[in-house]
Amino acid sequence: xxxxxxxxxxxxxxxxxxxxxxxxxxxxxxxxxxxxxxxxxxxxxxxxxxxxxxxxxxxxxxxxxxxxxxxxxxxxxxxxxxxxxxxxxxxxxxxxxxxxxxxxxxxxxxxxxxxxxxxxxxxxxxxxxxxxxxxxxxxxxxxxxxxxxxxxxxxxxxxxxxxxxxxxxxxxxxxxxxxxxxxxxxxxxxxxxxxxxxxxxxxxxxxxxxxxxxxxxxxxxxxxxxxxxxxxxxxxxxxxxxxxxxxxxxxxxxxxxxxxxxxxxxxxxxxxxxxxxxxxxxxxxxxxxxxxxxxxxxxxxxxxxxxxxxxxxxxxxxxxxxxxxxxxxxxxxxxxxxxxxxxxxxxxxxxxxxxxxxxxxxxxxxxxxxxxxxxxxxxxxxxxxxxxxxxxxxxxxxxxxxxxxxxxxxxxxxxxxxxxxxxxxxxxxxxxxxxxxxxxxxxxxxxxxxxxxxxxxxxxxxxxxxxxxxxxxxxxxxxxxxxxxxxxxxxxxxxxxxxxxxxxxxxxxxxxxxxxxxxxxxxxxxxxxxxxxxxxxxxxxxxxxxxxxxxxxxxxxxxxxxxxxxxxxxxxxxxxxxxxxxxxxxxxxxxxxxxxxxxxxxxxxxxxxxxxxxxxxxxxxxxxxxxxxxxxxxxxxxxxxxxxxxxxxxxxxxxxxxxxxxxxxxxxxxxxxxxxxxxxxxxxxx
Numbered sequence: 258x259x260x261x262x263x264x265x266x267x268x269x270x271x272x273x274x275x276x277x278x279x280x281x282x283x284x285x286x287x288x289x290x291x292x293x294x295x296x297x298x299x300x301x302x303x304x305x306x307x308x309x310x311x312x313x314x315x316x317x318x319x320x321x322x323x324x325x326x327x328x329x330x331x332x333x334x335x336x337x338x339x340x341x342x343x344x345x346x347x348x349x350x351x352x353x354x355x356x357x358x359x360x361x362x363x364x365x366x367x368x369x370x371x372x373x374x375x376x377x378x379x380x381x382x383x384x385x386x387x388x389x390x391x392x393x394x395x396x397x398x399x400x401x402x403x404x405x406x407x408x409x410x411x412x413x414x415x416x417x418x419x420x421x422x423x424x425x426x427x428x429x430x431x432x433x434x435x436x437x438x439x440x441x442x443x444x445x446x447x448x449x450x451x452x453x454x455x456x457x458x459x460x461x462x463x464x465x466x467x468x469x470x471x472x473x474x475x476x477x478x479x480x481x482x483x484x485x486x487x488x489x490x491x492x493x494x495x496x497x498x499x500x501x502x503x504x505x506x507x508x509x510x511x512x513x514x515x516x517x518x519x520x521x522x523x524x525x526x527x528x529x530x531x532x533x534x535x536x537x538x539x540x541x542x543x544x545x546x547x548x549x550x551x552x553x554x555x556x557x558x559x560x561x562x563x564x565x566x567x568x569x570x571x572x573x574x575x576x577x578x579x580x581x582x583x584x585x586x587x588x589x590x591x592x593x594x595x596x597x598x599x600x601x602x603x604x605x606x607x608x609x610x611x612x613x614x615x616x617x618x619x620x621x622x623x624x625x626x627x628x629x630x631x632x633x634x635x636x637x638x639x640x641x642x643x644x645x646x647x648x649x650x651x652x653x654x655x656x657x658x659x660x661x662x663x664x665x666x667x668x669x670x671x672x673x674x675x676x677x678x679x680x681x682x683x684x685x686x687x688x689x690x691x692x693x694x695x696x697x698x699x700x701x702x703x704x705x706x707x708x709x710x711x712x713x714x715x716x717x718x719x720x721x722x723x724x725x726x727x728x729x730x731x732x733x734x735x736x737x738x739x740x741x742x743x744x745x746x747x748x749x750x751x752x753x754x755x756x757x758x759x760x761x762x763x764x765x766x767x768x769x770x771x772x773x774x775x776x777x778x779x780x781x782x783x784x785x786x787x788x789x790x791x792x793x794x795x796x797x798x799x800x801x802x803x804x805x806x807x808x809x810x811x812x813x814x815x816x817x818x819x820x821x822x823x824x825x826x827x828x829x830x831x832x833x834x835x836x837x838x839x840x841x842x843x844x845x846x847x848x849x850x851x852x853x854x855x856x857x858x859x860x861x862x863x864x865x866x867x868x869x870x871x872x873x874x875x876x877x878x879x880x881x882x883x884x885x886x887x888x889x890x891x892x893x894x895x896x897x898x899x900x901x902x903x904x905x906x907x908x909x910x911x912x913x914x915x916x917x918x919x920x921x922x923x924x925x926x927x928x929x930x931x932x933x934x935x936x937x938x939x940x941x942x943x
Contacts, residue, residue, distance in 0.1 A: 263289065267511050267529055268322040268477065270294055271349045271453075274530055277313045279326040279345040279355075280304060283378065288385050288530040291353050291418075291451065295534065295588030297385065298407075298418045298453040301376035304345065304357070306330055306369055311343055321511035322477045323348040340367070350477050353451040361439035369439065373449070374432040377418045379409035381588040383596055386531055394589075398430040405433055414592050415456035423448040455587075484510045488550050489921050491890065494914030494933075497848045501886050504852030508878040509543075509551060516561055516585070524558040528856060528879030535585045535600075537562055537607030538670060539881055541614050546821060546884030548621050549891050549921050555618040556627060562611055563634035565600055567641075572659040573597050575668075579641030581607040583665070596663045603665040604672075605646060605656045606694050608638045609701035616704035619712075620898040623924030628712045639705055639722070642698050648688045649751055652732055654698055657688035669694055670819075671762075671797065675804065676811035677748050680757045682803030685750035692745050693762040695733050696769030702726035703770065734773045743779040745772075759783060759799035761819050767826025774830075781832040784823055785839065792863025793846045794820045795839060800860075807860035807870075814857040814872055817843055818881035821888040828892045833908035840889040841910035847886060854882040890918060894930045898923060907932030 265274050271293040275281045283290045283300035291299035304311060311328040318324045325346045329339035340363040347355040361367055376398075380390040394411025405428045407418040424447035426433040437445050484506070491502040514526035516535055525547075526532065527539040540562070544555040567580035574597045575583075586598035597603075612635055619628050648655035658664035665672055669691040677691065678684050702722045710719035737745045739757045746755035747762055763780050766772050772780055783789055788799040794815035798805050806813045820843050827836035846869040847854050856879040859870030876882075890896075894916070895906030903925050909916065913934035920927040 264316055264318055264324050264326075265529060266318060266322055266324050266347065266349050267533070268349045268351075270515055270533070271351065271353065272529055272533060273299075273347065273349055273353060275302070277316050277326070278304075278311055278328055279316075279324075279347065280310075283380075283385075288382070290380075291349075291453070292382065292530070292533070293453050294455060295382040295586050295591070296416055296455075297380045297382070298377055298416070299353070299375065299451065300378040300380065301374055303374040304328075304343070305372045305374075306341065306343065306359075308370065308372070320478070320481065321507055322350065322481075341369075348477070352453065355449045355451070357447045357449060359437070359439065359445045361441060361443050364441055366438060366440045366443075369435075369437050371435040371437060372432060373434070375405060375407070375420055376431065377407040377409070379416050379589075381590045382531065383586070383588065383590045393593075400428040400430055402428075404428065405430075411589065411593070414589060415454075416589075417454040417456065419452045419454065421450050421452075423450075481507070481510055490919040491916070492919070493916045497852075498844060498886075498890070498913070498916060501844060501847045501852040502890065505854075505883045505886050506550070508853060508883045509547065509880070512878060512880050512883065513554075522557045522561075523554070524561060525554055525880040525884075528876035528882075530876070532876060532879075534587070535561065535582075537581045537583050538604050538610065541607060541610045542818060542822075543880040543884045544614055545610075545617060546818070546881065546888040548617060549896055549918075549923075550887050552618070552622055552922060555614060556622075556624065559611070559615055559618065559627065559631060562607075563631050566634050566637060567602050571602075574599070574601050575603040575659055575664050577602070577641055577645040579608065579637035579639075579645065581611045581638065583607060583668075597660055601664075603656075603658060603660070603668050605654050605668045606670060606697055608641050608646070609654070609694070609697035611635075611638050612701035612705050613697065616708055619708070621923045623901070625712055628708055632708075632713050635705060635708065639701065642701065643725075649690075651753075652729060653690045653749070654694045655688035655690045655751075671811040673810045676797075677756055678758060678804050679754075680803065685748065685754070685756055688751055689748050691748045691762065692733075692737055693765035693769070695729065695737070696766045696771040699726050699729050699733070699771040700769040702729070730771050730773075733771055734776070738776070743776075744783050745780070758802045758804075759788060761789065761795045761797050761816075761823060764795060764819070764823025764826045767830050768822050769826075770829065772830065777830040777832075781827055781830065781835050784827065785835045790839070790842070791815060791860050793842045793858070793869050795823050796860040808872060810857070810872075813860040815846075815860050815869075816857045816882075817846075817854040817885040818879075821881075821885040821892070824889060824892045828895065828908075833895075836892055837908055837910040840893050841913070843885060843889060850877075853878055854885055855879065856882055890916070894918060894932050896921065896930060901925065903928050903930075905930045905932075909934030911935050 273291050274289045281289050281302040290297040309330050314327040316326045328343040342360040344358040384390045397408045399406040404421040409416050426435050491499050493499040512526045513523035515523050525540050525543040527536040540558045544558050562581050565582050567576040580602045582600040582602050583604035584598050585600040590596045591599040646654040656668040703726050706719040706722040709715045739746050744759050745763050747758050747760045748756040764784050789795050796813050798812045804812045820839050824836040824839040849868050855875035855877040857872045857875050893909050897904045909932050915933045918930045
């Protein structure tokens with residue numbers, strides 16, 4: 258995984274990860290390079306002057322789609338004597354463009370040999386992630402008179418990188434070069450274009466629809482300005498909230514992904530570098546988080562997930578009729594069915610969450626047409642919950658992969674291999690049922706009942722769904738409650754034995770509404786108690802559990818997205834102070850990450866580390882971490898659509914000061930919300 262000296266720029270379908278000099282020297286284990294649609298189109302991009310590598314004075318990632326590198330020849334000790342400045346300015350859109358500028362500060366003229374070594378291994382992103390780049394097709398490089406063509410072909414699968422320059426260059430199979438003469442104080446510039454092509458049947462570029470959408474820098478800048486102008490404005494007395502919101506809004510713009518079938522419409526990709534594609538679970542959660550700020554993402558997400566809903570039984574893809582996809586990939590390994598993501602359906606939470614998002618979106622937008630348009634898909638999702646997901650026959654959603662080679666073992670959001678365990682640390686057999694998914698199913702049935710009664714003209718179906726939801730709630734509170742611990746089990750095994758560990762999943766149960774009212778206070782106490790709450794946020798697994806590890810991926814780290822739904826759940830059951838405590842911890846942590854919350858960070862106690870400890874391989878930016886501050890804002894201000902209006906019931910953390918959110922869009926038009934936190938003792942003394 259690239260370290261802190263790497264620079265990342267992205268624009269939805271395309272991203273570049275490089276060193277702080279702008280150079281790219283990819284190895285099988287590092288996601289450095291130019292990537293688009295799950296393939297690496299540049300694995301080598303190294304600039305030299307007179308055969309000498311360059312050193313970075315500084316770099317600036319100006320916008321999410323562009324960066325500038327300020328370089329000099331020689332080692333750091335020679336910077337003061339440097340007679341040349343080299344500036345690399347690059348931008349990504351539908352393609353990759355780099356402007357190279359060289360300035361001569363010497364008192365005499367210089368002759369320079371400028372060389373760019375270029376190469377492409379055309380590694381599938383899955384191959385990079387698995388650290389195995391073993392190409393089965395043919396790599397080729399062709400130096401033409403005015404360009405360098407790098408390519409890969411395997412049967413009808415063909416990918417190409419075409420490099421050209423605004424200044425005359427000498428091209429060879431390994432790159433290109435310029436011989437230039439610079440007088441004193443003279444400047445030389447060249448614009449280098451790197452076009453990527455995914456060639457389909459008949460030689461048609463599958464990415465043409467994307468290439469026509471915002472490839473120029475000015476178009477990208479204008480698009481970002483419009484995106485920010487459309488969003489609500491957030492002002493805060495303490496700048497951390499408004500600064501974090503601004504960063505999240507820009508990162509969300511960067512993560513907008515255009516599936517090939519959408520013709521420019523966008524939905525949230527999951528995250529950089531591994532997950533720049535469409536996910537069911539991640540995209541839905543992100544849409545739920547950002548509904549008050551970017552509601553248009555929900556409509557696109559619902560439509561494309563509905564269009565790709567499962568229609569058959571396919572063991573390779575873990576597909577069932579009515580099931581919502583987990584992940585969609587476009588690279589070589591998916592094309593040749595070496596892995597099942599074309600699409601892959603191995604998640605059990607995306608399907609009920611699809612129904613949840615449809616209802617929540619309608620409450621905000623009043624988009625009745627979409628509710629009616631997706632009625633069939635919604636019914637199919639509910640049918641999947643009842644008939645195909647209940648592998649044991651006891652009324653719960655279970656999972657067990659049918660693709661035992663490349664399918665996911667754990668098909669809940671905590672999908673690492675060891676995330677589900679008993680209290681003694683051993684792992685349960687399959688099938689497994691995790692607690693939060695039962696909550697999602699309950700919520701989906703309750704919400705679908707409203708849709709059926711109000712929009713589908715089917716009150717009998719609405720009554721049926723409400724009866725089923727009530728029965729599920731009663732059954733769940735009987736089977737999952739760990740009486741001697743005062744919490745709900747993380748999961749059940751096929752014999753009904755509880756995975757009786759304390760986890761953050763219980764916060765999702767509050768969000769879903771499946772928690773019995775007389776047990777909610779115990780759940781809230783656990784969530785902000787010392788075993789789960791670190792001071793920065795709620796841990797995925799409680800301190801003291803056998804598998805607890807503060808830097809274990811799902812066994813003790815803090816996930817910002819997880820915390821945002823925990824806070825929302827606490828607020829739903831009336832625990833506003835506890836919700837504010839969680840929100841305050843996460844927003845404090847965000848300041849240490851310059852407003853960009855990572856996928857996860859360490860679960861160490863706050864008074865031990867004094868700052869949130871980075872998780873080494875966390876995605877950043879990541880969509881549902883980007884959406885976290887937005888959902889926390891909604892939760893703290895108590896923003897809830899209610900009978901066609903927006904209700905505001907703020908409860909801010911002590912000492913936060915005044916917050917205002919202006920122009921919140923919805924079926925009500927645009928409204929403003931204001932709140933002020935109570936003063937702490939230091940502020941009172943002042």
